[in-house]
Amino acid sequence: MDAAKIHELGLACECGGAVICATCHVVVSPEWFDKLEPPIEAELDMLDALEGREATSRLGCQLVMTEELDGLEVKVP
Numbered sequence: 001m002d003a004a005k006i007h008e009l010g011l012a013c014e015c016g017g018a019v020i021c022a023t024c025h026v027v028v029s030p031e032w033f034d035k036l037e038p039p040i041e042a043e044l045d046m047l048d049a050l051e052g053r054e055a056t057s058r059l060g061c062q063l064v065m066t067e068e069l070d071g072l073e074v075k076v077p
């Protein structure tokens, strides 16, 4: 979420990471998807209710950036 703001990806992130809005929805490139930490239950619930969810959808606010994720590619739907 912070990286999205810094790079002006246009994510609203209205709840500030409280996992109640899904306005931070991103679609992760398939080659990166399995490198992410698995989603918590609250994120899964939000994704289940999300219109336009794709196989590699995640909530941007729940992605914890690490050195291993340097170069992560996401699409803003």
Ligand code: FES
Residues within 6 Å of the ligand: 001, 012, 013, 014, 015, 016, 017, 018, 019, 020, 021, 022, 023, 024, 059, 060, 061, 062
């Ligand atoms: S910012 Fe609201 S769910 Fe991610």
